[in-house]
Amino acid sequence: MLALFAEAGRIFIFLKNAILVGLTPPVFPRQILDQMLKIGYNSLPVVGLTAFFTGAVLALQIYIGGSRFNAESLVSSIVALGITRELGPVLAGLMVAGRIAASIAAELGTMRVTEQIDALVTLSTNPYRYLVAPRLIAAVICMPLLVSIADTIGIMGGYIIGTRSLGFNSGAYLKNTVDFLQFDDVSSGLIKSAVFGFIIALMGCYHGFNSKGGAQGVGRATTNAVVSASILILAANYLMTSLLFSE
């Protein structure tokens, strides 16, 4: 229990440095663009596939469940709500946590144990500015973009199953989707996803920065980054949902 608080304290100090030092000039636009490419663009396939299958399976399950009380007509609207409010951000967050928290932790961890981070310092470049800040910024920008694409693909997955194998009328399905969906449904999901992006980059950077002890230490940092990012995403998701939807 004490160890947990000590870890939380270290993360908080790291966060403080990342924001107070990392987010001050000079900024490194090249690094930010590079990270956006890695975090955002390169995550598109995995996030897209996840969203497609999730939307498809959601349509199937709701159809099966809904048929028990003659509510099959709700399939399109529930798919849209489920994807935009919950499954889009959370599943994309978890997939990106697996990809990006791991790769950030492994990269920075290797830089730590091979003294590259110390070398940065001796070259008058603050590692919080050069390494941490670009990753945080890129993740916070990219996650909402990724999730808005995931939302679209997820709804499309439901639409394809709905119209091809469940026998819905294409026009009616789309009309129901659009009519029921409110701006809040989408925006709350996007706000969540920005926070998830921050969590992913922070955990990757924190564990990478503090890795020690060669290859084994880097391996441990990578595992810890993915596990802690995933759990924090799920916890933050509950917390934000209870805040954002408690009107």
Place this chain on the structure above:
Amino acid sequence: MSQPHIELTDVRKSFGPKHVLNGLSVKVDKGHSLVVIGGSGTGKSVMLKCILGILHPDAGSIRIDGEEVAGLTGGARDRFLARFGMLFQGAALFDSLPVWQNVAFRLIQGHNMARKQARDIAVEKLGQVGLGAEVADLFPAELSGGMQKRVGLARAVAADPEIIFFDEPTTGLDPIMADVINNLIVDCVKRLGATTISITHDMASARKIADDIAMIYKGKIIWQGAAETIDESGNPYVEQFIHGSAEGPIQMELLKP
């Protein structure tokens, strides 16, 4: 009497129960080359990292030109670090950047130099360590250990620093490449007129690049003198070290089988 360029007084640093630096004091005059010798785990690297502020000493004072530098922050620390260059033991090249961007890193990021001009300087610095322009666009992983060390040296001297640290510059190299590196270090230091601290346990390297030699043992300097006098030190610890003998006052903490 001019003040020493670098002066450490009674510096202490512990990691948990382990006292790594135990009241270490050492002085280096301007333009001098000090080589610190000592076994593994005696605190040599920790000493350099304390001076650079990568580690914070628990106690003691570190002065450059008489000015206390331990605990500098923000812009003052940036200006302080701008006077340094360091060659790391494993070269510590940034493996995401090609060689020339490694060498020109400080020029591009710190001095906002145009990339074209920075590249020209990088190629020139690579030439000074005996590497051709064709190496500039390779990545560090494509180079041999000796070439990485030379690129590391070029990076350390690229912005003409006044103080240079060498962390085990010859470790892991064959004797010939080690001597090549030693010569390059001597050349670079002479050209820049820099003050240097090197840490090594390679006596051949120490004799070649040192003006003064200091021996560190259990976190303290136990002997310091001119490089020529090392053979007549009269210090049993130094004698044992330079002759590389297992018999003597320094006992390795080994479990006897």
